[in-house]
Amino acid sequence: MAQHSRETTLSGPVAAHRLLSLDVVLALLALAGALRVLYLAAPTPALPAEAANVAHAVALRHFTAFTDAGGAGVSPFGWWQLSACATVSDAFGRSVTALVAVRETMLLVAVLGALLLWVLARRLGLTRWAAAAAVLLLAASPLALGLQRLVVVEHLAAVWALGALVLLTRPDARIRHDVPAAVCLLAAVLTSPLALVFLPAAGWLLVRRSPVRAALVAVLLNLGLGIAFGPAAGLLRPQLAASGRPSVADWVALDPAWAVLSTVALVAAPAVAALRPFAVSGLLLVAALLVPGVPDTAVLALLLPVTPLLLAGVVQAVTRQRRPSHRWEGRRGTAVAAVVLVAVVAVGWGYGYPAQRPAADRGGxxxxxxxxxxxxxxxxxxxxxxxxxxxxxxxxxxxxxxxxxxxxxxxxxxxxxxxxxxxxxxxxxxxxxxxxxxxxxxxxxxxxxxxxxxxxxxLGLPPADPAAPSETSARARAGEALQASARITFTPDAVVPLRAGRVDSRLIATIAALAALQPVRVAAFPEVPGEDPAGQPRRRVLLTGGEDGAAAFYTGQRDPFRPSSVVRTGDGVLVTYLLFAPPGLLVPFSSP
CATH class of the missing domain: 3.40.50 (Rossmann fold)
Known part of the structure; x- marks a missing residue:
């Protein structure tokens, strides 16, 4: 009974510790997901190659071929992942646009990456609060929000690489864990060739544990890469996208604090034994930014989860090495450092969040x-x-x-x-x-x-005759004559486009004919969205008063004056014509 009581007493703090850790990680994941939902449809920063990745995912859903306009790179395995995830989650059915549908996959990938970062940090010996700080930086950084919402295959590669590193840092890891780790590394490289920078970190971790098992993973990985880049190259071989905007400077402008802290972490991390493998991968990614032709966005997508881990590990190591003479002095120093760090981050984030302008309209x-x-x-x-x-x-x-x-x-x-x-x-x-x-x-x-x-x-319209009279001038003169009629009443909103020659000639002609039968009241010439900026004449009219006669009149018209629709609304009769009125309907008004 005494032994049982002791086990119960010991298990209480352990259970409470685990519950607190679970609460912390769930809160962080909820924060990461909520922020990314908010910024999911933000229009800036924009990546031109994103459209091609979305199109490839949609094409695979339809089991059809698609050739992009170039510059987006090649990642058949990445495109299959995007298409499969969006299809399984029914994002294509729920979302307003294909872009938002595939971006939902990026949201899930970002949350999964944050979870893997937490597990990796804990397995490297970081405290619960140090791991939480690393995940918080990844979850809430404006740079991460702007970058991780974009459809970039390197986000998928980063999650595969993190999964491999989590398996390799398992305390009780066996060969059965090394094989899935090799598969994850292979999947990361097949998604993006830039993921090769994580191989030194994975190899270092394996050699520390067992050179024989490191050789086994190397053999498996080389075998898979040999097949993927050899006989199956046409189906699996990835290629990087072309370099272009947004550049590193564009991304860093969203979160200058991330650039400063990342630089400090990359410089200091090699001094911490547990962080050296990851510091090597981080430094290789920074070196890749200096290589001409390598897309900056792709490199930063892989670097995003690395630097928060290094920064949290460095801060924890420095804090533990300091041995203050008084406990209060240590706490005060830690508090001051934390306040300074939060102030630096807050200043950078104060610009980064508003700059991305989250869009409530998911259509666009x-x-x-x-x-x-x-x-x-x-x-x-x-x-x-x-x-x-x-x-x-x-x-x-x-x-x-x-x-x-x-x-x-x-x-x-x-x-x-x-x-x-x-x-x-x-x-x-x-x-x-x-x-x-x-x-x-x-x-x-x-x-x-x-x-x-x-x-x-x-496309394919006959070219306009340069010798023909101006249709706009004819419509303007006919509109003035129409406005002068005592049998037609126009609201002020209707007069503006009429006198400017921006009303379809079929409407002008039929309103004049209708006025010969009954008094006409024109409430508006409603714009068809998108047509005014293109200079198209208004081809809709809203008539009030004498609605039965107006509806019967327009319903009985014949080509070319037959409207595409005549609808009774609560405000009156809405008449709509098809695009492109035949020329010459207002010939009497062609010359002054």
């Missing part, structure tokens, strides 16, 4: 362009860039009707529409055949502004 310009095209050109053959390909394919557009920009390497296949969310000028420079596809075509709808601008163009 590309989703608006997709919806507009579905309403005005459903099922048509569309020339698209990588981002538009993913969104239209996710929305159910036939993939056979989507012509990727890369298909214009020698000559563009015929298409009726074009949707470009990326730098159209850059794509034209890369694929000169695009110039022929866009010859004589102008923007039909424009969504968003700046770098997020999405342009929808109608």
């Amino acid at each position: 310009p590309l989703a608006e362009a997709r919806d507009w095209l579905r309403a005005n050109g459903s099922g048509a053959r569309v020339l698209v860039d990588d981002g538009a390909w993913a969104e239209l394919a996710k929305a159910g557009w036939p993939t056979g009707a989507l012509v990727a920009a890369a298909a214009c390497a020698t000559g563009c296949p015929p298409a009726e529409w074009a949707v470009f969310a990326a730098d159209e000028t850059g794509l034209r420079d890369r694929y000169p055949a695009l110039d022929a596809a866009f010859d004589g075509s102008g923007a039909t709808a424009v969504f968003g502004t700046g770098e997020g601008r999405v342009t929808v163009s109608r």
Whole structure:
């Protein structure tokens, strides 16, 4: 009974310790997940290659081939992981856009990475609070929030590498743990070749324990890499993305404190025996930043979980080495150091969080362009860039009707529409055949502004006759005549586009004809979203008063004056015409 009582007494503090650790790690994971949900759809910083990775994931879900516009690198194994995770979690079905659907996978990967970092820190001998500080830096850093929301395969590679290191640092590790560790390392390298920088750390940990087992893991890893980069190279061999923006400077601007603390950790970590293997990998990643052509974003994605671990380990080692003469002196020194550290981090984070502008709207310009095209050109053959390909394919557009920009390497296949969310000028420079596809075509709808601008163009329209009278001038003069009619009443909002010549000629002609039958009240010429920035005339009208007669009048029209829809609403009768009125409907108003 005495022995049983003693075991119960000893187990109480141990159980409480474990429960506290569980509470701490769950709180940290909840923080990491919540912040990433908030910033999931943030538009900046933007990575051009992200659209291609999303498109490849969507293409694999549809079991179809896709060729990106170049510069995104190659990672078949990484794309399969992205597609499988988004499919299993039904992210494609729940999310507004394909981009947000695949970014949800990045959210899960970030939370899993934080959990693995906690386990690794504890197995390296870090205290509960030192491990918590390392995970907190990874979970809440603005740089980590901005980077880990992007669809970058290196995030997947970092989790595989952390999983391998967790297995290799297991206190009671056996050969049965070394084999999964070798598989994780192989998966990391197949996801991104940059993950090779973690092999020295893994080898160092194995050699410390058993050179024979290190040789076994090396044989397994070399065998897998030999197959992947040899006979199966066409299916598995990864390649790095092209270098470009965002650069290291762009990322560091979000969190300067991370750069300073990371530098301190990388310099000091080799002095701590337990941290040396990881310091080597961190220094190799820093060296990779100096290699021309290596993408900075990919390197930082792998470096993110390393430096918080090194920093926490260095701070713990320094704290333990100090032996103050008085206990109060030690506590005061630790408190001062903690306050200084928190102040440095807070100053950096004060800029980084607002700079990313979390977006409440998970759709964005590309989703608006997709919806507009579905309403005005459903099922048509569309020339698209990588981002538009993913969104239209996710929305159910036939993939056979989507012509990727890369298909214009020698000559563009015929298409009726074009949707470009990326730098159209850059794509034209890369694929000169695009110039022929866009010859004589102008923007039909424009969504968003700046770098997020999405342009929808109608291809194949006959070129305008330079000798023909201006349609805009004819519409403006006809609008003035319409406004002068005593049988037609316009609200002030309706007068502005009418006098500017921005109302469709079919509407002007039919309103004049309707006024001959009954008095007409025009409440508005509602804008079709995206068309005003492209210079398209308003092709909708809201009529109030005499609604029965107005609805019957427009329903009975014939081409070219037959509207696409006549809808009774709570505000009146909404009449909508298709795009592109035939020229010459207002010939009497063509000249002053």
